[in-house]
Amino acid sequence: MARIRLMIVDDHEVVRLGMRAAFELEPDIHVVGEASNGAEALAKISVLMPEVILMDVRMEKMGGIEACREIRSEHPQIAVLMITSYPDDEAVTASILAGASGYLLKNVSRTELLKAVRQVAIGQSLLQPESSQKAITQMNSLASHSTSIPGNDLTEREREVLALIARGYTNKQIAEALYLSEKTARNHVSHILEKLGLSRRSEAAAYAVEHKLTTPRRQNN
Template structure:
């Protein structure tokens, strides 16, 4: 029987120790590693190859929601279960849009948490599909196009052309980290989860001027 590869992400060591103690004796779960913040989780996920990530929502350096969005954009197959101490409707919506498979409070029982981990490990979601689709539709419809800066419009245009962060950085003379941050901010402002959704938004809202796109393409050849 293959075990569920679980990664723990929380900025409190005591919490991580408690989680580890709760799962270590489960025969179908193996803890492949830990991270103390979102940035560390993003950096480690490619090496640890977790099947499920149990991720705290609020952390320094990079929040769980930002990390969730970044991880899902890199590997959609990773299943992320958000967990927090507080009920926050906006955080629930943001987690949903970021691609999380579920959202639980830390006072959930051990049995319920184990059930949730096993469920999302199969690729299932704890979120109602209709509610998720409604959240995506509402966020996209209400996305404030005016909130996007001119620089972000340039980045978004290249995202719509299928450029990677590295190619965007080269095309717009910026660091790859800056390009990645721009993409993350754009997704957050538009209330979207994936680059492909941002590309569709850009096309639908005529944010991809053909001449500008062509110039960038020629520059990157």
Template sequence: MSSIRLMIVDDHEVVRLGLRAAFELEPDLNVVGEASNGAEALAKMSVLAPALVLMDVRMEKMSGIEACREIKSRYPDVSILMITSYTDDEAVFASMLAGASGYLLKNLSRSELLRAIRLVASGQSLLDPALVKQATTRLITLATAGSQTHVPGGELTEREREVLALIARGFTNKLIADALYVTEKTARNHVSHILEKLGLARRSEAAAFAVEHKLVPPREQRKNEEY
């Protein structure tokens, strides 16, 4: 029987060592490498050629969700299991949209982890059907909004509409990055693109635009002059 090629991605060395130790006695599991963040994992993909990536959610340089999105885009046959200490509904949703096959908490038992890895490696998904339904509903809503929303200078992408709504709620670039599980630089770039497409100069103007076009309820608008 061929072994399952695993890559472990976590920003804590002790976690990586612990996971590797948990797999050492399993003849069907082969840890081919490790990475301390999403960017490093992405850079090692072509060399290590893992079949399954065990990915932490929150990491510096590139988050697990952002890395998951990039890996699935370039290596669609690779399975990705997100593993985290946080019970965050938004992170579960973002992981699912990024293409992850499952979302696990780090407090699970060794036997549960091994079972999850083998299930995902066999092509099964560990995503809750209720979450799939929720994601489908949200995607339909976003697609409908996208087909009806026309803005001066071009159309905003789904991601840019999400960022615009967060700007209207007073989120800084750092908070936007945390909410969407992207880097702060990526969030800053989204803000710049939004302002350029809307022909605006300041975040406060973008927030007013979002309220005017009913992208967020008026009561949620907060003044935010940071740029």
């Protein structure tokens, strides 16, 4: 019997150990490896060759949403199952846009976790239809939002913040990454939403992905 090759990505070692223990006695699932962040996961994929990746949403260095986007782009055959500690509609939408096959909370039962991995391994989606429709609606809206040059009204700092929003960063994480106060980061996010005519962070993330604004623009000297 072929075994599902599973990779666990979470920045907490205790969580990774707990998840690994949940799969150890399953004859059809084999944990091929672990990673502590998205960047490490990307570096290990070609060696571990997982079929399913159980990915934490928020991690240092590279969060799960950005990593999911990269993985699905480079390895479309791999199913990514996002997992997080608390419900977040914006993160769900961003995960869908990044290509995730499912979204779970960490308090899910062992039975439900095993079922989820098995389902995405055979190509099924665990995403609710209303969540998928919401993401599609946002993408269509953003695609026709403006005929002007995408992000042209944003300052260099705002583009840096927008790139981090697209990676799933919180205001606190944005502040730490750019050496700002959390209040300043929050103000930048508000200005970005206002300039783009958007109301939610998930919409800004979708806009950044759609218009390839996930890396800061270099200033001309």
